[in-house]
Amino acid sequence: MCASLADQLGVSTAYSAPSTLAVALGANLASAFGPPRATLRAVRPELEQTIHEWLSTSLGEASGERVNPAGLRCRWSPLFETDPVGGPPEQPVYINAVVVVDGPRLALLQPCEAAALSLLARLLALEKRFGRDRQAELMRWESRSLDLDLLAWGALQVQHEALILPHPRLIERSFVVVPLAAALTGVAQVPRRIPPDLGWLE
């Protein structure tokens, strides 16, 4: 209650990177919403809503309580087409994207394992609503209509049977790292590429 009141009064607006979270999206099978590109388009507002609801619940706000929607910022990467990595041969290409979430309302919630697990449960429910059928997946990294992975939440480290944070394979995956970098390029600190003649000596 106090937290959201402070938020609405604009009192608690200081926020910083430690509570930023990122979610990766991937799909390479059609869903009821259409091909993977249509699925990701359809899931975008649903995922934002899911994160809003998770945050409100985690902050203990009463349902229906008015919250400042500007308190949560979602920065979306473009959609990328990527070749399947791992899994069975002959899979369709993937559509991948990443959303980076931060803002003063999210900063009110201290990253912790319990809240991360409850967000994961909501992500898995959303996958299911978009046609993900885990029973039909016979081997690892099979094609799927929607995959939502929690990449990181601030500096939180989790080693739970249902959740590992940061995502252990994040850094190996160009289909995650490239969209992640693209989602972040709106920030003030955009790295500037050094021209090759001023760069490496080799």
Ligand SMILES: Nc1ncnc2c1ncn2[C@@H]1O[C@H](COP(=O)(O)OP(=O)(O)OP(=O)(O)O)[C@@H](O)[C@H]1O
């Ligand atoms: N950071 C995480 N984000 C999402 N799921 C996770 C994470 N850490 C562990 N898991 C667990 O992984 C389980 C399997 O997820 P899933 O089938 O989507 O894996 P995958 O996407 O095929 O493979 P990968 O884990 O390599 O991305 C989930 O049910 C979840 O409990």
Ligand SMILES: Nc1nc2c(c(=O)[nH]1)N=C(CO)CN2
């Ligand atoms: N290109 C691509 N390959 C994958 C992907 C994905 O999202 N994109 N997800 C996987 C399991 O999470 C395995 N392989």
